Amino acid sequence: MSPPSKGASTAPVAGDAVAIKNFAFSPATLKVKVGTTVTWTNQDTDAHTVTSAKAGGPLHSAALATHATYRYRFTKPGTYAYLCTIHPFMTATVEVTR
């Protein structure tokens, strides 16, 4: 059983910032080069997390209150799927290339 994906566009967007707004990660797919530090900022009044979808993944934020940020530097290429553990229908991806 799998809910429909979020409405946000999944076209990859270059940059180093992800907004958490209206219960969605934006952009839903972020494209960065190895070595980039990505910053997530929670703009919702509810709390969210940035957590790797697979156990053992590198993303593991605390609960982010409003305006709180989380940073992670990607050192290896790959596709990093993550979600908010409080609202697990919120899913997104970071694509890291050389």
Next chain:
Amino acid sequence: MTEYHDSGDPAPVGDAEQPAGPNSMTRRQLLRHAGWFGGAVVLTVASGEVISHIADSRNTAAAATAGGTAADGTTASGALRFVQVSDSHIGFQGPANTDVAGSFIEAIHQVNSLGFRPDFVMHSGDLTHLSTAAQFDQVRQMMTGMQTDRVFTVPGEHDSIGDAGRAYRQTFGKGTLGDGWYSFDTHGVHFIALVNTLSLEKLGHLGNEQIEFVRRDLAGLSSDTPVVVFSHIPLFAMYPKWGWSTDDALRIIALLRRFSSVTCLNGHVHQLFTKTEGNITFHSATTTAYPLPKPGRAPAPTPQVVPARQLKDALGIRTVGYRQGDRELAIKDERLA
């Protein structure tokens, strides 16, 4: 399996004694009543069957009449009365409710003002907003103010952020099994408290170990035993797009099909909703903190900011009174003061 029954003291709040009662009443002696207030579902259960019912002011008379009729030939002392509160989100700060602690205190006052002492109170999760030690301590202390024999809890996803429920279990997990589940019996009713917020895979999730616990737990039960199942996230597909469902709940539902009466009580969705599927009735409880939109009525299940007066309505402060000596139950709407 009896080894799981009376599994200790899941929520060490309130008196330690397990409510217990005779299992000798018949269905004719059914006494039922229900109502909700401040995020509470109140069910009255007499041995033989659970029939849950959400009443409001418009059907108060009907509910009271039904209760009175069914109560013939029995006594109030033979009935079980418990309270469900949910989604207090202690620690939430936002315009949707700038004083969730105050709202929860009011809900506790409602419990203490029912006119009877509930046999137990179940908090069906999201006790805290951010799973911090301070928030767990605060909500635990607040609930010691509830005048009841026992306080039970199940965790919400807000109670298990980042630590798979470890902090929750440190405060509320004493005597529970596995990741915090348990079962108990009282007044001839079998209760199961489930944990479906730990391994979220978009939806609530129970996992093999817990499903096996339920299978063994139910194995020895006669099919005419009323069963009540608590969980935070609904066990039915209320709105999967927002995560309001449990991906492996059907395996539990299959185990519950043989029972004549099953009542599943959940929180999570911050609104009342009832659904019946054959022998199983699902009741979502509302919240004491802030409303969420109805399924699909908003882009996302964001906390809804409403005018203060409407907030009180959304929290649904209604009281159910039971006067000693009366057969009838008094239900009335009551706004937060």
